[in-house]
Amino acid sequence: GQQVMQIPQYQHVQEGEDFTTYCNSSTTLSNIQWYKQRPGGHPVFLIQLVKSGEVKKQKRLTFQFGEAKKNSSLHITATQTTDVGTYFCAGTSTDSWGKLQFGAGTQVVVTP
Amino acid sequence: DVKVTQSSRYLVKRTGEKVFLECVQDMDHENMFWYRQDPGLGLRLIYFSYDVKMKEKGDIPEGYSVSREKKERFSLILESASTNQTSMYLCASSQDALGTQYFGPGTRLLVL
Numbered sequence: 740g741q742q743v744m745q746i747p748q749y750q751h752v753q754e755g756e757d758f759t760t761y762c763n764s765s766t767t768l769s770n771i772q773w774y775k776q777r778p779g780g781h782p783v784f785l786i787q788l789v790k791s792g793e794v795k796k797q798k799r800l801t802f803q804f805g806e807a808k809k810n811s812s813l814h815i816t817a818t819q820t821t822d823v824g825t826y827f828c829a830g831t832s833t834d835s836w837g838k839l840q841f842g843a844g845t846q847v848v849v850t851p
Numbered sequence: 852d853v854k855v856t857q858s859s860r861y862l863v864k865r866t867g868e869k870v871f872l873e874c875v876q877d878m879d880h881e882n883m884f885w886y887r888q889d890p891g892l893g894l895r896l897i898y899f900s901y902d903v904k905m906k907e908k909g910d911i912p913e914g915y916s917v918s919r920e921k922k923e924r925f926s927l928i929l930e931s932a933s934t935n936q937t938s939m940y941l942c943a944s945s946q947d948a949l950g951t952q953y954f955g956p957g958t959r960l961l962v963l
Contacts, residue, residue, distance in 0.1 A: 748891070770949055781941060781954040782894070827893060831949050838909065839952065841886075843893035 743830050745842035752818045752849050760845040762811040762828035769831045771804055771811040772839065777824040785826075820849050854878070855955035857942055863961045870929040872958050874942030882948055883925035885909075885917060888939040888957070900925055901948060932962045 742765045752758050762771065770789045774782035786795055788804035788811065795802045799822075801814040811828055825844040832840065858873035874883065882901050886894040886909075896909030898917040906917050914936060918926045925944075929936055939959050943952040 745893075772951070774952075781957050782952075784951045784953070787951065829894075829952075838896060838899070839884075839949075840896075840910075841894040843891055 743828060743840045743842040745828055745845050747845060748843060750845055750847045752822075752847060754818055754820060754849055754851050756818055757814065757816045758818060758847070759812055759814045760826055760847075762813075762830070762842050764809045764830050764832070764840075766809070766832045766834070768808050769833050771808075771828055771830045773802055773811075773813055774827045774829065775824050776827065776844070780824075782827055818847075818849050820851060823847060823849050855942060855944055855953050857940075857955040857958050859958050860956060861959050861961075863963065864929075864932050865963050866933060868932050868962075870932050870960065870962075872927040872929075872940055872942075872960070874925045874927070874944075874955055875923055876925075876944040876953070877923065878944065878946070878953070879922065880944040880946050880953075881922075882945045883919065884943040884945075884952065885915075885925065885927045886941045886943065887911070888941055894941065897927065932960075934962050936960065937962045 744763050772787045773785040776782045792806045793804040799816045803812045825846045827844045829839045829841045855876045884899040885897040888894050900906045900919040916928045939957050941957045942955040945952045
């Protein structure tokens with residue numbers, strides 16, 4: 740069945756540095772969504788990408804959907820302590836209507 | 852703002868007990884979901900529902916059942932709780948099957 744894998748599982752970042760987390764699917768995706776979960780909180784929707792090669796930006800966050808619609812990335816520039824949390828990607832396979840498959844998440848720790 | 856509420860934040864039950872977890876959303880969303888979240892495994896879909904009285908199995912439905920008698924309410928039932936069902940349970944709702952999911956605060960269940 741469809742699998743969504745995220746790497747790395749953990750990311751320690753110095754405040755001010757950039758980092759990227761990657762999401763890879765074993766099947767072609769209809770869309771990819773990204774969520775952020777703060778420590779002790781629940782996942783909160785960040786963005787959805789639908790088109791092949793799509794790039795979207797939210798302030799210091801850049802999201803990209805691969806040309807083959809099987810991978811995605813989230814790049815954060817100039818990391819701040821407010822970026823702490825776990826970032827999940829979630830995708831819907833073209834043959835599994837209604838079922839969003841979540842990756843295991845990248846847990847981000849920011850040191851001042 | 853969409854609001855998704857869950858009946859309990861923390862719950863302690865004994866092995867063999869019947870457990871009800873309730874979720875209510877106030878945005879008239881068609882779709883509702885139950886996930887469990889475990890460290891290193893991300894969010895795994897247990898069941899989802901796209902309409903009143905309709906339910907579909909997710910990736911890990913064994914040991915669980917659900918009920919959706921009203922549009923705004925989606926219940927998760929553990930018929931006979933077991934220790935391997937100790938987890939964080941998250942409910943979510945969405946208007947579109949492939950759209951943004953809005954999560955509740957979660958119920959942390961401990962089965963002794």
